[in-house]
Amino acid sequence: MLREAKYVNAIYKSGSFSKAAAALFISQPSLSATIRRLENELGTTLFNRSTNPISLTDAGRQYLLYAEKFMALENEAQNYFESLKNSDQGHLNFGATSFYCCYSLPIHLNPFRSKYPNISINLNENTSSEEMIKTLRLGQIDFALSSNPVGFEEFKKLFFLKEQLILAVPGAWEVNDSLIDYQLSFKDVLNGRQRSQTCPKVSLERFKNLPFLSLREGNDLYTRSKELFDHVGSVPTVYMYLDQIPTTYHLVTYGYGFTIIRDTTLHIVPSPPKQNKNQVVFYKIDDDLALRNIYFYYQNSLTITPAQDAFIRYTRYNCGTEEAFS
Known part of the structure; x- marks a missing residue:
């Protein structure tokens, strides 16, 4: 059944028998015959052949759900028995957004690579939580890194960091004049002052009706920002929608608008020029939602490969627990 499952999945993804056959390195007549035989055995039709691209019938969609489970089990079994050949060797696939793939993950993984040089690593940049959840279910990635817990409830989680x-507000804006005692400098944020319990907080209400730079819908920070504004009964005046946090920050430096960023962003953007240290000022947000946990999610499986086990132990040792935060 695994072969047929892979065939059905390939046709569904490519939208045609010819493209699927090419991807599977078999002839189209052979693929068509296999699917016809499968449909006869099941007593139902899996594909709507009259549509362009080819689409799944209701039965086809249900079959694909079962097929994905079979393929996930096959991947899990292959990974496990491959890892038994040598406990110091293995392979790990990580899924995360571009921001984490570019900045947070490489820093965390570098000492791990030094400690386990024979464990190879691959990073998969995912654009959405839905994509990560699907690849995690299929066993195509070992760990998904996400700040959004929605949809990941079925998986085990491993604490990574608090964020x-x-x-981030243009320094020249008049609104800053009445908030001097609340302001944080670039250096303050790098030193972690915003994480202190004594750091003063500012309500988002102070910035209503000012131009806001937002990430696009589908990004966790888009949803989180909307909720933060909802808590103060306000709707942001969105000036521009963007794809990456560093981009929104750079536009703040030019005065396009204010935005909400991860405090870790300042570790990967240029420092302000000495002659204009207050080009951007920062504020701690008066809302518990502004503090969030980042987790690695992984399959709730009885079979953990040595490589996966090594990473779990390494992360627990180096990242501590979610309670360890001042």
């Missing part, structure tokens, strides 16, 4: 969301 503080802060406001």
Whole structure:
């Protein structure tokens, strides 16, 4: 059944028998005959052949759900028995958004690579939680890194870090004049002052009706920002929608608008020029939602490969627990 499952999945993904056959390195007549035989055995039709591209019938969609489970089990079994050949060797696939793939993951994984040089690593940049969840279910990735827990409830989680969301505001704006005692400098944020319990907080209400730079819908920070504004009964005046946090920050430096960023963003963007240290000012947001946990999610499986086990132990040792935060 695994072969047929892979065939059905390939046709569904490519939208045609010819493209699927090419991807599977078999002839189209052979693929068509296999699917016809499968449909006869099941007593139902799996594909709507009259549509363009070819689409699944209701029975086909149900079959694909079962097929994905079979393929996930096959991947899990292959990974496990491959890892038994040598406990110091293996392979790990990680899924995360571009931001984490570019910045957070490489820093965390570098010492791990030094400690386990024979464990190879691959990073998969995923654009959405839905994509990560699907690849995690299929066993195509070992760990998914996400700040959004929605949809990941079926998986085990491994604490990575806590992240503080802060406001980044053009320094020349008049609104800052009445908030001097609340302001954080670039250096303050790098030193972690925003994470102190004594750091003063500012309500988002102080910035209503000012131009806001937002990430696009589908990004966790888009949803989190909307909820933060909802908590103060306000709707942001969105000036521009963007795809990456560093981009929104750079536009703040030019005065396009204010935005909400991860405090860790300042570790990967240029420092402000000495002659204009207050080009951007920062504020701690007065809302518990501004503090969030980042987790690695992984399959709730009885079979953990040595490589996966090594990474779990390494992360627990180096990242501590979610309670360890001042």
